[in-house]
Amino acid sequence: MRQEAPEQGEHERERLVHEIQELNGAMEEAVMASLLQNLLSMDLTIQQLRVLMVLVTTKEGATGRGLSDSFGVSMASMSGVLDRLVDHGVAVRTPDPRDQRVRRVHATPLGASVVRRLMVARPFRGDILMRLPLADLRALEQGFRAVSRQISLLEQAGD
Amino acid sequence: MRQEAPEQGEHERERLVHEIQELNGAMEEAVMASLLQNLLSMDLTIQQLRVLMVLVTTKEGATGRGLSDSFGVSMASMSGVLDRLVDHGVAVRTPDPRDQRVRRVHATPLGASVVRRLMVARPFRGDILMRLPLADLRALEQGFRAVSRQISLLEQAGD
């Protein structure tokens, strides 16, 4: 596995990608169980979850207008959905200082944690990582850095 | 936790775990966008999705009785949910050869892919991996193997 012709390298690349995805797939069952668990304990509808996800990622606070536009529903409908999110304690409405007609909608800490839990269905949890041999941790870090770097490259190129 | 000799190693371990989780977290935005996208295009209710996930993970085919028990609803209600899943083309009912009262319910390939897409909201996609330098791929593989190994160890111990 040292010095090899470029074709050789391509071969190894494909093999490695394949194996990484195999491993990733093998972890899926655990991931799925976790996701199911989270869905089971979550008392939100799909629509509420969608809106909540937008709230979580909108730092400045979303507006009813913006939400109803981006979901393609009337403001009246969105108002109802937001009512229910607020009732559930996962969102709050606050006044907009610059335009008093507008009410900014934010996810509460509870709302953020609900959404986060859905994605923490991944196996790279601290308790697992802490048990790994140092060498493996270093390797994992290198791999993550590379993936992360590649993603930002793609995003810059893509948009 | 803090000891003299291994302290150096423990320090690096904590730093590495921290950084890996930072990287993992930094990927979250992309992951979230993908998950939202999948939720948007998915035409299932939460309940249907929950049941479908169980179907996907139940290789031998689930029974109406079993499902209604584990979800805590009446068989009549579960029957309706299954009707809708079948209508959506994500599940099928087949006869049980050993007990003709029973109808085994399976996820269709479409159903399996719907569920899988929800979890493929992870950044380790082939197209991204294929762009990585070989050295990083090797490192990633080593890290994945280690995590995978650790998970099965924990599972054995846990059960």
Place this chain on the structure above:
DNA sequence: GAAAAAGGTTAGCATCAGGCTAAGCATTTG
């Protein structure tokens, strides 16, 4: 072999989420 139990579906009913339009109230904008 007949009675009881079990798996499943259907019918009928209730509730709730979410969609709409219309109307109404503030607040900006023109």
Place this chain on the structure above:
DNA sequence: CAAATGCTTAGCCTGATGCTAACCTTTTTC
């Protein structure tokens, strides 16, 4: 000041889910 904008409420409809009761078919039990 009039028009436009943001939002909520009221009234209405549909679809998903939940229930019980009734019924059919197949196993089990006695």
